[in-house]
Amino acid sequence: MTIKTLHRPRHAAVAGLLSVALVAAACGSSSTSKSSSSTPSSGGGSSAPGVTANSILLGSTQPLTGPAAPGYSEIAPASNALFQAVNAAGGIYGRKIVYQYVDDQYNPSVTATKTRQLVLQNNIFADFNPLGTPTQLTVQPFLNSQGVPQLFVASGCDCWSSSKYPWSSGWQPPYTDEGKILGTYIKDNLAGKKVGYLYQDDEFGLDGVKGLDAVLPSSTVVSRQTYSVTTLTAGMANQIAALKAAGAQVVALYTIPAATALTLLAAAQIGYSPTWVVSSVGSDPPTLAGLLTSFSKGKAPASLLNGMVTNIYLPPESDNSNPWIQAFKAIQAKYDSNNKNWDGNVEYGMAVAYTMVDLLKAAGKNLTRQSLLQALDTKAGSFTGPWLVPLSYSGSDHYGIQGSQIAVNQGGLNLVPTGPVYQTTVSGPVTTVTNYTPAAPPANLAG
Amino acid sequence: MGRPVDLDRRTTSAAMATGGSTTGQAPGRWLRTARLPRQPFLRHGLITLVAGVALFLLTDSLGPFNDFQMAQIAIYAVAVAGLGLLTGWNGQISLGHGALMAVGAFATAELNIHTNVALALQILAGVAAAAVAGVIVGMIAARLRGPYLAGATLALALALPEIAVKYSTVLGGEEGLTLNPLTSPRSVNLDRWMAWISLLCALLVTMLLANLATSRFGRAFRAVRDDEIAASLAGINVARTQVLAFVVSSACAGLAGSLLGLAVGNVGPQSFEVALSISLLAAMVIGGTGGMLGAWIGGFFLVYVPQWSSSVSHSLHLSTAVESNLSLAFYGVVLMVVIIVAPSGIQGGIEAAARLAGRLAFGRPPLLAPAESDLVSPSPATDTPRPIRNPKEDT
Numbered sequence: 001m002t003i004k005t006l007h008r009p010r011h012a013a014v015a016g017l018l019s020v021a022l023v024a025a026a027c028g029s030s031s032t033s034k035s036s037s038s039t040p041s042s043g044g045g046s047s048a049p050g051v052t053a054n055s056i057l058l059g060s061t062q063p064l065t066g067p068a069a070p071g072y073s074e075i076a077p078a079s080n081a082l083f084q085a086v087n088a089a090g091g092i093y094g095r096k097i098v099y100q101y102v103d104d105q106y107n108p109s110v111t112a113t114k115t116r117q118l119v120l121q122n123n124i125f126a127d128f129n130p131l132g133t134p135t136q137l138t139v140q141p142f143l144n145s146q147g148v149p150q151l152f153v154a155s156g157c158d159c160w161s162s163s164k165y166p167w168s169s170g171w172q173p174p175y176t177d178e179g180k181i182l183g184t185y186i187k188d189n190l191a192g193k194k195v196g197y198l199y200q201d202d203e204f205g206l207d208g209v210k211g212l213d214a215v216l217p218s219s220t221v222v223s224r225q226t227y228s229v230t231t232l233t234a235g236m237a238n239q240i241a242a243l244k245a246a247g248a249q250v251v252a253l254y255t256i257p258a259a260t261a262l263t264l265l266a267a268a269q270i271g272y273s274p275t276w277v278v279s280s281v282g283s284d285p286p287t288l289a290g291l292l293t294s295f296s297k298g299k300a301p302a303s304l305l306n307g308m309v310t311n312i313y314l315p316p317e318s319d320n321s322n323p324w325i326q327a328f329k330a331i332q333a334k335y336d337s338n339n340k341n342w343d344g345n346v347e348y349g350m351a352v353a354y355t356m357v358d359l360l361k362a363a364g365k366n367l368t369r370q371s372l373l374q375a376l377d378t379k380a381g382s383f384t385g386p387w388l389v390p391l392s393y394s395g396s397d398h399y400g401i402q403g404s405q406i407a408v409n410q411g412g413l414n415l416v417p418t419g420p421v422y423q424t425t426v427s428g429p430v431t432t433v434t435n436y437t438p439a440a441p442p443a444n445l446a447g
Numbered sequence: 448m449g450r451p452v453d454l455d456r457r458t459t460s461a462a463m464a465t466g467g468s469t470t471g472q473a474p475g476r477w478l479r480t481a482r483l484p485r486q487p488f489l490r491h492g493l494i495t496l497v498a499g500v501a502l503f504l505l506t507d508s509l510g511p512f513n514d515f516q517m518a519q520i521a522i523y524a525v526a527v528a529g530l531g532l533l534t535g536w537n538g539q540i541s542l543g544h545g546a547l548m549a550v551g552a553f554a555t556a557e558l559n560i561h562t563n564v565a566l567a568l569q570i571l572a573g574v575a576a577a578a579v580a581g582v583i584v585g586m587i588a589a590r591l592r593g594p595y596l597a598g599a600t601l602a603l604a605l606a607l608p609e610i611a612v613k614y615s616t617v618l619g620g621e622e623g624l625t626l627n628p629l630t631s632p633r634s635v636n637l638d639r640w641m642a643w644i645s646l647l648c649a650l651l652v653t654m655l656l657a658n659l660a661t662s663r664f665g666r667a668f669r670a671v672r673d674d675e676i677a678a679s680l681a682g683i684n685v686a687r688t689q690v691l692a693f694v695v696s697s698a699c700a701g702l703a704g705s706l707l708g709l710a711v712g713n714v715g716p717q718s719f720e721v722a723l724s725i726s727l728l729a730a731m732v733i734g735g736t737g738g739m740l741g742a743w744i745g746g747f748f749l750v751y752v753p754q755w756s757s758s759v760s761h762s763l764h765l766s767t768a769v770e771s772n773l774s775l776a777f778y779g780v781v782l783m784v785v786i787i788v789a790p791s792g793i794q795g796g797i798e799a800a801a802r803l804a805g806r807l808a809f810g811r812p813p814l815l816a817p818a819e820s821d822l823v824s825p826s827p828a829t830d831t832p833r834p835i836r837n838p839k840e841d842t
Contacts, residue, residue: 064767073767102757103767108623108713113515116638117754120512134622138713141628145637202620229621230612 048368050125056092056360056367058083059100059124061114061139062131066105067229071257071287071345072131075154076101078349079129079356081335082328086357089444093365097357100124104135111135112142119148126151126372129171129352133157133203140165149372151359152352152400156281157203158426161398167369169376169398171352173313174426175204175254177402178279179211181311181422184430185406186250186277187215189419196223196248196274198239198263200255208254208279215430222246232259236266244272251275255282261291264304276308280404283310284344285318285413302412311404314386315438316415317347323440324351324386330446351386355400358383384439389423399426403433487661495654502646506639514638515710516750521642521649522706524746527731528653528739529699534728535737536660537692538672539588540596543603544700545723547584551577551701552708552719553611556624559709566629570648570705577701578694585693589686604724608716623715626708641710648706649746652699653739659695668692722775729778733785735792744793752777 050057062076063069076099083097091097100122104111111132118124119142126149130136133155143150144165152171153160156178160170173181186195195216199205205226213221223246225239240263243251251274253260260282267273282288289302315322328350329342339346360367362375362383380393389403403423407415421433484490506517526548533539541547554576558569584603588596611618618624631640659665670678671688679685708714730749735741753774760770789796 065771103771105717105771107717108715109707109711109718112711112713113519113754116512116515120510120515134625134713134715134717137625138711141712142637145628201615202622228612228615230609 048125049123051095051367054091054095055098056095057098057100057122057124058126058128058356059115059118059122060102060128060130061104061111061118061135062101063106064101064103066103066107068106068132071284071343072154074339074341074343074345075129075131075349075352077336077339078332078346079353081331082350082353082357084335085331085446092357092360093367095367097360099128104132106132106135108135108138112138115139115142119143119146124148125367126369128152128356129154129349131155133159136160140168143167147369149369149376151376152355154348154352156207158207158399163396166398167373169393169400171355171400172348173280173311173401173404174399175207175279175281176211176214176426177399177424178281178311178404179208179213179254180215180424180430181211181404181406182252182277182279182309183212183215184422185309185311185419186212186252190250190275193220193249193275194222194247195220196225196243196246196251197221198225198227198236198243198251198253198255200259201226201228204256204281205254212252222248227255227259229256229259232262236263237269239263240266240270240272243274244270249274250277253278253282255279257282257284257287257291261288261295264288264292265295265300268300268304278308278310280311280313283308283409283415285409285415286341286343287345289413305409305412308409310407310409310415312407312415312417313388313401313404314344314347314351315388316407316417317342317344318414322386324438327441327446334446347386354385355380355383355391358385386438386441388421388438389433390436392425487658491654491657495650499646499650502650503643506642506646511636511638514636514642518638518642518645518706518710519750520743520746521645522703522710522746523727523730523749524649524743525652525706526700526703526727527734527745527749528649528656528742529696529703530727530731531734531737531742532656532659532668532699533692533696534731536665536668536672537689539689539692540593541588541600541693541696542597542721542724542728543584543600543607544696544727545719545721546604546607547577547580547697547700548704548707548723549607549611549714549716549719550580550697551704552714553618553624553704554701555705555708556619556626556714557617559626560624566644566709570702570709573705573708574698574701577704578698580701581694581697582690584697585690588693589689601721601724604721608719611716619715621716623713623717626712626714628712629709641706645706645710648702649743652702653742656695656699657739664688664691726778729782731792733778733781733792735789735794735796738792738794740797741792741794748778748781752781 060076062073064073064076080099080101083099086092087096100118102114102118104114115127115130118127127143129152130150131154136150136153136155137157137159140150140159144167147167150160150168152169154172155170156172156175158174158176160168162168197209197212199209223243225242227236227239236259253263253276255263255278260278264276285302285305288305292300292302292304315324317325319325325347328347331350332339332342332346336346359372359375359380362379363372364375376393376398377395381391383391387401388405389401392399392402402425403421405417405421406419407417410416421436422430423433424430484493502517506514509517526544530541530544533541551573555569555573558564558572584600587599591599611623612620615621629637629641631637667678667683667688670681670683671685675685704719707718711718726749730745731741733748734743734745756774756777757770760773765773785792785796789799
C-alpha cells in the first residue's frame with residue numbers, strides 16, 4: 001500500500017555504493033587504456049589521437065533529431081559524402097577520412113556528454129563542423145583545455161575566433177558581418193525607404209541587428225519586431241501588422257527558414273509586400289518553397305519568394321552551370337543518395353568538408369593536432385574553393401568566410417547574384433572584394 | 448511530540464537487542480562490537496566516509512571520460528534522493544523536479560556570469576533559490592492530493608522553461624546562459640575537479656537525508672504519509688510537514704541543477720525539459736523509492752541508459768530517429784522489469800536477495816536471519832541477534 005522505503009543505509013549503503021562504483025568501473029574500463037593517449041596532444045610524430053597510417057578519425061555533434069533537425073540534419077551526411085569521394089580518390093596521404101557524427105538533439109547537456117565521449121573514448125582527431133551556438137559554447141573550454149581542434153563550427157556567432165581559445169575556429173560569415181553587408185545594400189540601393197526589422201530574439205538575431213545598426217542610420221529604422229522559436233507556432237501576424245502600421249517599405253529579417261516562411265504568409269494575408277532583405281540563414285529557396293507549401297497546405301506558391309534580397313557566400317545552389325554545383329550534385333548522387341533534396345544545407349556540408357580536406361592536406365604527411373592548427377594559421381588563408389571571398393584565416397583570425405555577395409530571388413527558386421562581392425570584419429568597415437575569383441574544383445573531385 | 452508516532456525502528460531494535468543478548472555467546476559479542484555505531488549521525492558519517500574514500504580512489508583509477516560521468520551520476524543521485532524523500536517518505540508526488548533543478552541552475556548561472564563570488568556561494572545560491580521555490584510550490588502542493596498534485600507539478604515542469612524564453616535578456620532564451628568555466632587547482636583536470644565537487648555534495652546530501660530520516664522530522668514525514676488524520680491527531684502539523692518535505696526536496700533539486708549547470712557549462716531550457724522530470728521519477732522507482740543507495744543507483748541509470756542504448760543502436764545500425772528514442776524505451780522496459788521482479792526497486796531487491804541469502808546461509812530464519820531490511824551482506828559480521836520481525840511490516 002505505501003511505498004516501502006525508510007532509512008536502511010548501513011552496510012547496504014556501503015556495499016551498494018561500492019557495487020555501483022565497481023559496475024561503473026567495469027563499464028568504463030574499456031576506455032581507460034585509450035584515453036591516456038589523448039593527453040600528449042602536442043606531441044610529435046604521427047602518434048596523434050585518431051590518426052593511423054591509413055585513417056583519420058573526425059568527430060562531430062549534429063542535430064540529427066529534435067527541433068533543429070529539419071534541414072540541418074542534411075549537413076553531416078553531405079560532408080561525409082565529400083569525404084567518401086576524397087577517400088575513393090586515394091584519401092589524404094594514403095589516409096582515409098572516417099567521419100563519426102553523433103546526434104546531440106541541439107541540447108547543450110547532450111553535447112557536453114557526447115563531445116567528451118568522442119574525444120576521450122572514441123579518440124577523435126578533431127571535432128569538425130559541430131553545429132550550434134549554445135551547444136558549442138558549452139564544449140569550447142573543454143575542447144581547448146584538451147587541445148582538440150574545434151574546427152569550422154556551424155554557427156555565425158563571433159565566438160570562435162579568440163586568443164583565449166586558439167583551438168576553435170569558425171567558417172561561415174559571422175551574423176554581424178552579414179548584417180553589415182545587408183545594411184550596406186539597403187543604404188546604397190534602397191536609400192530613403194523606411195526600414196523595419198524582424199529578428200529572432202537570441203544571439204543570432206541580436207548579432208545580425210548589431211551589424212545592420214552599424215551601417216543604417218537609426219532614423220530610417222521605423223519598427224523593430226522580434227519572435228522566439230518556441231512561440232513560432234503562433235505565427236507572425238502581430239509583428240507583420242506592426243511593421244505595416246509603421247510604414248516599413250523594407251523589412252530586414254534575421255529569421256530561421258520556418259520563421260521566414262511564416263512571415264511571408266502573414267504578410268500575404270494582409271496584402272503587405274515590402275522588399276524583404278533576409279539573412280542567408282533563412283533564405284534558402286528550396287527550403288522556403290517546401291515550408292510555404294506545407295504551412296499553407298499547398299496554397300502559397302514559391303513565387304511568393306520573388307524579389308527577396310539575401311546574401312550568399314557560396315555559389316547559388318540553383319546555378320547548374322557552376323562547376324562546383326555540378327561536382328557537389330554528382331557527389332551527392334553517388335555517396336549521399338539517401339537524401340533526395342538538393343539544397344543549401346547539402347551545398348554547405350560539402351563546401352565545409354572541402355575546406356577540411358584542404359586543411360588536412362596542408363597539415364602535411366606528419367599529421368598532428370599541432371600541425372593542423374599551424375596549417376590553419378599559416379596556410380588556410382590562401383585556400384581556394386567555392387567560397388565567393390578569400391578566407392580570412394591567420395594566426396589572429398579564425399573566422400573564415402568574412403564576406404558575401406547580394407543575391408535576388410527570381411521567380412521563387414532561383415537566386416541571381418547582383419552587385420559587388422563585399423568583405424568585412426566583425427568590427428571593421430565593409431569593402432569591396434577585387435582580384436578574387438573562386439577557383440574551379442579539381443577535375444577528379446567527384447571521382 | 449514524536450513519541451506517540453514513533454515509527455523509528457531503532458527504539459524497538461535496541462530493546463529487542465538487549466532482550467536478545469542472553470543468547471550472546473563469545474563470537475556473538477565480538478560480532479556485535481564489529482557492528483557500525485548505532486548513533487545515526489556517526490553511522491551515516493562512517494558510511495559516507497568509506498564511500499567517499501572508495502569513490503575518490505575510483506575517480507583516480509578511471510579515465511577522464513568517467514570523471515564527467517561520475518559527476519553526472521552524483522548530480523542525478525542528489526536530485527533522485529530529494530525526490531525520493533518527497534515521494535518515498537512523505538507520499539507526495541512531483542512531476543516537476545526538472546523545473547526545480549532549473550531554478551537552482553539559473554540562480555547559479557546568474558551569479559557565475561555577473562559576479563565573482565566563490566563557487567561554493569554560487570552553488571548555495573542555487574540551493575537557496577530552489578528552496579524558496581519549494582516553499583511556494585510546497586504550499587500549493589500541501590493542498591493537493593494524488594492526480595491533482597501530479598498535474599500541478601507537471602504544469603510546473605512545462606511552464607518554467609518557458610519563463611527562460613520569455614525573459615530572454617536575463618535568462619538567455621532558447622540558447623540558455625553560457626557559464627564561465629570552472630578553475631581547478633593547478634594539476635587537477637577540470638572534469639575530475641567537477642567530479643570531486645559533485646561526489647562530495649552528493650555524499651553530504653545522502654548522509655544528511657539519511658540522518659533526517661531517523662530524526663523527529665523523518666518520523667513526522669512518514670506519519671503524514673501513512674495517515675494524515677492519525678498524524679494530526681498525534682499532534683503533527685500535516686501541512687507544515689508536507690511543505691517542509693517539499694522544501695528539502697526542492698533544495699536537493701536546486702543543488703543538482705546548480706551542479707549540472709556548472710558541469711555542462713550551459714544553463715538553458717533544453718536541459719530541463721519535461722523528459723528530465725519524468726526520467727528522475729523513473730530513476731527513483733528503479734533505484735528504490737526513498738533509499739539513499741537507490742538514489743545512487745538511479746543516478747547511475749540516468750547516465751548509463753542513454754549511453755548503452757546509443758551503443759546498442761549503433762551496433763545494430765538503427766536509424767538516428769530510433770536511436771534518440773531508444774533510451775526512453777529502455778527506461779520503460781527496465782522500469783517494468785524492476786516493478787515485476789523487485790517492486791521496491793533495485794535497492795529493495797538487493798536487500799531482499801541478501802535476506803534470502805542470509806537465511807540460506809545461516810539456517811533457521813527466526814533466530815539468526817538478518818531480520819532487518821537493511822542487512823545486505825551475508826557476512827557473519829552482520830549476524831547479531833536482531834528483532835525477529837521488521838516492525839514496519841506489522842503496520
